[in-house]
Amino acid sequence: MDIRALRTFVAVAEFGQFQAAADELGMSQQAVSKRIAALERHVGVGLLVRTPRGSRLSLDGQVFLPHAKKVLAAVAQAEQVVRPGKRLLRIDVLNRRICPAQAVYRFYRSHPEMDLDAVTLSAENAAQAARAVLDGTVDASFRALSPDQVPVGISAERLLDAPLELLVGPRHPLADAPWVSPADLAGHRIWIPGIRPGTEWAAFYQALSEAFGLSIDALGPNFGDEALMDALTDSASLATLVGSGDRYLWTQTHDLRRIPLRDPTPVYPHMLLFRSEDQHPVLTALRGYLRTAGPRPTLDVWVPGWVDR
Known part of the structure; x- marks a missing residue:
């Protein structure tokens, strides 16, 4: 699973808009859309529902979000412990x-x-x-x-x-x-x-x-x-x-x-x-x-x- 796609999904879920997530991540709205589409193909379900005002989580997306956050937290912790001066x-x-x-x-x-x-x-x-x-x-x-x-x-x-x-x-x-x-x-x-x-x-x-x-x-x-x-x-x-x-x-x-x-x-x-x-x-x-x-x-x-x- 692409960690960058997970990070993008969480950002869209938190901001409710693709453009706001793109601004936060320093990338284009088109790149955000591509990552979300690739993630949905990987898991086999739609995670976001597009609306005129932005996007909202689907039922599958609501179930998936806390697990995605846990994965990102574990990745961040793994990176932290091996940075110079941080590892025991x-x-x-x-x-x-x-x-x-x-x-x-x-x-x-x-x-x-x-x-x-x-x-x-x-x-x-x-x-x-x-x-x-x-x-x-x-x-x-x-x-x-x-x-x-x-x-x-x-x-x-x-x-x-x-x-x-x-x-x-x-x-x-x-x-x-x-x-x-x-x-x-x-x-x-x-x-x-x-x-x-x-x-x-x-x-x-x-x-x-x-x-x-x-x-x-x-x-x-x-x-x-x-x-x-x-x-x-x-x-x-x-x-x-x-x-x-x-x-x-x-x-x-x-x-x-x-x-x-x-x-x-x-x-x-x-x-x-x-x-x-x-x-x-x-x-x-x-x-x-x-x-x-x-x-x-x-x-x-x-x-x-x-x-x-």
């Missing part, structure tokens, strides 16, 4: 507890007028997340990957370096240290449940292990963050690594300790993946915000060799 920006934040989600939340708190939605994809790795961005499933995704893995059509901007911290229970030998170096962790078991082979975080922790001679594993089932906190509390040897911007909650009885890593500070390099031609104003504002408001680790940092420094 969808951002994959990986996990709602970790640094990217917290950074996007702070951005929203400082720019509440901007419409966005933080989502978590089921993508297994950065390559699948990049494909989701290309396909338009999401507008952007926080991932860590090397420049040669960035597909054509995608830009990857390193906007969020998350310094790592050691998380231990109160009986761990390093529990009272003001800070530790990565080398100090050699010989201690670091348990990070949920590391999946083939993911960029698996590659990150593998590189970290090799660089500092660490024992990092994901052995055993992953029963969630609360079970991990329980295990750390009960153990005198177990530790894990978390980002400094990650948000974890535990009860006071756990008495867990977050200890900064220094000399050097390992950072997880979150890159924002987005379509290269994307000019969504909320995406532009988010990128500008992260450039100035993101955590600024010390100059003495460590990242894997496959990350641009």
Whole structure:
């Protein structure tokens, strides 16, 4: 069905005259007549009755008019939501507890007028997340990957370096240290449940292990963050690594300790993946915000060799 003909029909119904509708639509009376005739042929009934004073709706036209208005309203709404600045920006934040989600939340708190939605994809790795961005499933995704893995059509901007911290229970030998170096962790078991082979975080922790001679594993089932906190509390040897911007909650009885890593500070390099031609104003504002408001680790940092420094 021709949307222009529907719009013309509604205008004639509202003004009661072909010439008045033509003036409103910026077209000739003859063009209005042709559109109405084409619409009536399409639906198979007469919608308007011509009179000496103009036109009026037929019985079929009276039934048809509210439906025509609904169609035009739906078309207008569809056009509105995809206009620049009007469509909701969808951002994959990986996990709602970790640094990217917290950074996007702070951005929203400082720019509440901007419409966005933080989502978590089921993508297994950065390559699948990049494909989701290309396909338009999401507008952007926080991932860590090397420049040669960035597909054509995608830009990857390193906007969020998350310094790592050691998380231990109160009986761990390093529990009272003001800070530790990565080398100090050699010989201690670091348990990070949920590391999946083939993911960029698996590659990150593998590189970290090799660089500092660490024992990092994901052995055993992953029963969630609360079970991990329980295990750390009960153990005198177990530790894990978390980002400094990650948000974890535990009860006071756990008495867990977050200890900064220094000399050097390992950072997880979150890159924002987005379509290269994307000019969504909320995406532009988010990128500008992260450039100035993101955590600024010390100059003495460590990242894997496959990350641009």
